[in-house]
Amino acid sequence: xxxxxxxxxxxxxxxxxxxxxxxxxxxxxxxxxxxxxxxxxxxxxxxxxxxxxxxxxxxxxxxxxxxxxxxxxxxxxxxxxxxxxxxxxxxxxxxxxxxxxxxxxxxxxxxxxxxxxxxxxxxxxxxxxxxxxxxxxxxxxxxxxxxxxxxxxxxxxxxxxxxxxxxxxxxxxxxxxxxxxxxxxxxxxxxxxxxxxxxxxxxxxxxxxxxxxxxxxxxxxxxxxxxxxxxxxxxxxxxxxxxxxxxxxxxxxxxxxxxxxxxxxxxxxxxxxxxxxxxxxxxxxxxxxxxxxxxxxxxxxxxxxxxxxxxxxxxxxxxxxxxxxxxxxxxxxxxxxxxxxxxxxxxxxxxxxxxxxxxxxxxxxxxxxxxxxxxxx
Amino acid sequence: xxxxxxxxxxxxxxxxxxxxxxxxxxxxxxxxxxxxxxxxxxxxxxxxxxxxxxxxxxxxxxxxxxxxxxxxxxxxxxxxxxxxxxxxxxxxxxxxxxxxxxxxxxxxxxxxxxxxxxxxxxxxxxxxxxxxxxxxxxxxxxxxxxxxxxxxxxxxxxxxxxxxxxxxxxxxxxxxxxxxxxxxxxxxxxxxxxxxxxxxxxxxxxxxxxxxxxxxxxxxxxxxxxxxxxxxxxxxxxxxxxxxxxxxxxxxxxxxxxxxxxxxxxxxxxxxxxxxxxxxxxxxxxxxxxxxxxxxxxxxxxxxxxxxxxxxxxxxxxxxxxxxxxxxxxxxxxxxxxxxxxxxxxxxxxxxxxxxxxxxxxxxxxxxxxxxxxxxxxxxxxxxxxxxxxxxxxxxxxxxxxxxxxxxxxxxxxxxxxxxxxxxxxxxxxxxxxxxxxxxxxxxxxxxxxxxx
Numbered sequence: 001x002x003x004x005x006x007x008x009x010x011x012x013x014x015x016x017x018x019x020x021x022x023x024x025x026x027x028x029x030x031x032x033x034x035x036x037x038x039x040x041x042x043x044x045x046x047x048x049x050x051x052x053x054x055x056x057x058x059x060x061x062x063x064x065x066x067x068x069x070x071x072x073x074x075x076x077x078x079x080x081x082x083x084x085x086x087x088x089x090x091x092x093x094x095x096x097x098x099x100x101x102x103x104x105x106x107x108x109x110x111x112x113x114x115x116x117x118x119x120x121x122x123x124x125x126x127x128x129x130x131x132x133x134x135x136x137x138x139x140x141x142x143x144x145x146x147x148x149x150x151x152x153x154x155x156x157x158x159x160x161x162x163x164x165x166x167x168x169x170x171x172x173x174x175x176x177x178x179x180x181x182x183x184x185x186x187x188x189x190x191x192x193x194x195x196x197x198x199x200x201x202x203x204x205x206x207x208x209x210x211x212x213x214x215x216x217x218x219x220x221x222x223x224x225x226x227x228x229x230x231x232x233x234x235x236x237x238x239x240x241x242x243x244x245x246x247x248x249x250x251x252x253x254x255x256x257x258x259x260x261x262x263x264x265x266x267x268x269x270x271x272x273x274x275x276x277x278x279x280x281x282x283x284x285x286x287x288x289x290x291x292x293x294x295x296x297x298x299x300x301x302x303x304x305x306x307x308x309x310x311x312x313x314x315x316x317x318x319x320x321x322x323x324x325x326x327x328x329x330x331x332x333x334x335x336x337x338x339x340x341x342x343x344x345x346x347x348x349x350x351x352x353x354x355x356x357x358x359x360x361x362x363x364x365x366x367x368x369x370x371x372x373x374x375x376x377x
Numbered sequence: 378x379x380x381x382x383x384x385x386x387x388x389x390x391x392x393x394x395x396x397x398x399x400x401x402x403x404x405x406x407x408x409x410x411x412x413x414x415x416x417x418x419x420x421x422x423x424x425x426x427x428x429x430x431x432x433x434x435x436x437x438x439x440x441x442x443x444x445x446x447x448x449x450x451x452x453x454x455x456x457x458x459x460x461x462x463x464x465x466x467x468x469x470x471x472x473x474x475x476x477x478x479x480x481x482x483x484x485x486x487x488x489x490x491x492x493x494x495x496x497x498x499x500x501x502x503x504x505x506x507x508x509x510x511x512x513x514x515x516x517x518x519x520x521x522x523x524x525x526x527x528x529x530x531x532x533x534x535x536x537x538x539x540x541x542x543x544x545x546x547x548x549x550x551x552x553x554x555x556x557x558x559x560x561x562x563x564x565x566x567x568x569x570x571x572x573x574x575x576x577x578x579x580x581x582x583x584x585x586x587x588x589x590x591x592x593x594x595x596x597x598x599x600x601x602x603x604x605x606x607x608x609x610x611x612x613x614x615x616x617x618x619x620x621x622x623x624x625x626x627x628x629x630x631x632x633x634x635x636x637x638x639x640x641x642x643x644x645x646x647x648x649x650x651x652x653x654x655x656x657x658x659x660x661x662x663x664x665x666x667x668x669x670x671x672x673x674x675x676x677x678x679x680x681x682x683x684x685x686x687x688x689x690x691x692x693x694x695x696x697x698x699x700x701x702x703x704x705x706x707x708x709x710x711x712x713x714x715x716x717x718x719x720x721x722x723x724x725x726x727x728x729x730x731x732x733x734x735x736x737x738x739x740x741x742x743x744x745x746x747x748x749x750x751x752x753x754x755x756x757x758x759x760x761x762x763x764x765x766x767x768x769x770x771x772x773x774x775x776x777x778x779x780x781x782x783x784x785x786x787x788x789x790x791x792x793x794x795x796x797x798x799x800x801x802x803x804x805x806x807x808x809x810x811x812x813x814x815x816x817x818x819x820x821x822x823x824x825x826x827x828x829x830x
Binding site: 021245 | 451454455456457552553556624625627628635636715716717718719720721722723724807812813814815816817818819820821822823824825
């Protein structure tokens with residue numbers, strides 16, 4: 001068992017004694033069961049350690065004993081906020097190892113649904129991040145929008161959260177009848193609502209004073225730690241898997257990548273908001289261009305990738321989520337490894353938090369947008 | 378129909394209600410009591426007891442329904458309905474909550490300092506409720522005690538409340554509670570200074586510390602002091618919100634950082650006592666703001682009832698006016714809470730010491746200057762600014778206009794001065810520190826998957 005130890009020393013009477021504060025695993029704003037051990041001088045953080053693993057399920061090991069098609073639902077439970085995106089990593093990895101031709105309509109549907117999922121994930125981030133900083137009303141507003149997306153998911157996949165959205169070779173079934181109408185309605189209403197959230201937060205003095213200059217990380221440091229997703233782009237590094245190595249139908253899409261400048265919490269906030277707008281743009285294009293046709297490729301009876309290894313990654317809402325897969329030619333993978341964006345982003349927590357106050361730790365955990373299901377796996 | 382407000386129908390309904398109230402239980406009760414006690418005992422002992430009972434019940438109800446209103450108002454802001462299940466529109470929800478909390482286990486953590494932990498909630502509630510003894514809810518019998526240092530008493534007693542928070546935080550023997558207690562003590566102590574100083578401007582006009590006296594001064598001057606003292610009112614409201622530990626200054630119980638702050642370890646009825654104390658303290662600040670700045674129970678035309686001879690009705694309507702005014706201020710509390718994010722601890726201290734306290738001092742100086750100016754102008758080239766000096770500062774229309782202009786200018790002067798002082802601080806220049814994001818269109822790399830492959 002990993003033990004967290006932070007020595008406290010008190011040398012003279014005049015030294016202010018440092019306090020060790022256990023934040024979590026039961027804490028309202030550690031976004032699950034993260035335990036952060038803080039060493040405090042007054043309320044200033046002077047040392048910090050993350051203790052993770054409360055949600056460990058051994059998903060990677062379990063995968064070695066499952067058929068390729070059986071593994072997909074486990075991926076939904078990694079980052080349960082973005083189950084649709086996660087599922088896509090797995091099926092695309094297997095498809096590419098096997099060289100399966102996926103019909104274009106399936107690619108377009110995947111693009112639309114993963115982008116909807118990105119919006120849903122970012123909305124939940126906005127909700128919880130605002131709640132951490134004390135703006136409770138934004139929470140319920142954002143959840144109201146997310147609800148619209150979840151309704152679409154429910155009609156399409158039969159589940160709201162852990163959708164098990166994809167199958168190897170395409171989709172389980174075609175889009176439901178009113179799919180275009182529902183998605184269109186959502187993306188038409190969405191920008192107005194997003195502007196509304198911005199009026200509450202973006203120019204708010206308190207919001208600015210809580211986020212500007214908090215949790216700063218430079219582009220070089222972000223690359224050194226291996227940050228990805230909005231956390232990396234907030235620091236001004238132009239990197240997006242959707243652009244650099246397009247998957248699904250992203251090669252056909254026209255969209256921009258928002259980049260921050262300071263690398264602080266406020267920049268990451270703006271980047272995520274802009275990403276939602278760009279996602280909307282992508283969905284709009286994909287709906288326009290979506291071809292007709294089948295949504296499923298012809299599959300062999302048993303999915304058996306050839307011997308070899310393969311790495312594939314996509315741009316999930318939290319960052320670059322990847323899958324490294326080693327196959328020995330049997331019906332079960334020999335080894336599967338997840339590249340978890342939340343886990344790697346969490347490594348920046350200490351560097352971002354040192355010297356800030358306890359209240360900022362909460363804001364920084366919020367801005368990193370971690371999901372413990374993915375960190376602990 | 379009667380609700381078509383013709384003069385005759387108003388008179389009719391006025392008279393009907395008044396007839397009922399003239400034969401009101403108050404007079405009957407007095408006659409009844411005279412059979413058992415002497416008139417002196419009744420005046421100094423029995424009536425105050427009845428008043429206290431009434432006020433405590435009223436305030437407790439008010440507090441309970443403030444929680445209900447807060448939940449409803451927050452619900453409407455957040456596109457939901459709020460409590461709807463208990464009673465029509467959830468109207469019985471506060472009572473159901475109270476019953477639930479009463480029947481919960483009275484849990485005291487093993488490592489807590491038992492007796493202090495036990496008594497801290499009572500201090501909180503007592504300090505919040507004692508204040509109501511001097512609040513003038515209305516004229517005549519609607520005030521329990523008209524103490525001539527009423528305002529001082531309010532400030533003194535309500536500052537005892539901070540003790541409860543410190544004791545609760547300390548005795549819980551929990552780090553979160555301790556941090557909450559520390560924060561609250563620092564916060565309440567520093568904001569009390571601003572709160573006390575902000576009232577001085579209004580006191581200069583009223584020339585009395587008695588709360589009833591302040592109301593009477595506004596009545597005789599026929600003006601609300603919010604008009605003379607807009608800056609003072611704003612500062613008082615802000616520091617009052619901070620003093621009550623309400624959002625956006627709710628750091629002592631910031632649930633996202635300190636779980637629940639000083640009352641983390643409390644549960645059941647003891648927790649609800651803290652909750653009641655918080656709401657009662659809010660009501661106190663709202664009541665003081667109403668008394669000092671919004672003319673208390675005065676409202677135009679209500680005085681006609683007294684002139685018509687319906688004394689008890691006049692008192693009742695005045696109490697109603699007072700409650701409505703105070704409730705409007707309470708609404709501001711709820712409004713702010715559900716709109717704004719929370720300050721950080723150091724920012725909170727900055728606002729208290731770098732903004733509010735200097736601005737109260739500026740306000741005092743400006744108010745003094747204004748009064749001096751008005752007095753100096755009286756009789757100069759035939760300008761008449763002062764009617765009489767017997768009760769408060771009795772100004773003529775000219776004097777009022779001068780006073781209002783100086784008051785409004787004071788807001789801007791204060792803001793400009795403080796902006797100059799705090800120009801170099803980090804939090805002042807946030808807008809220049811923020812950067813906009815830029816959009817780039819990256820070149821596309823080699824696709825991992827060919828669409829249509």
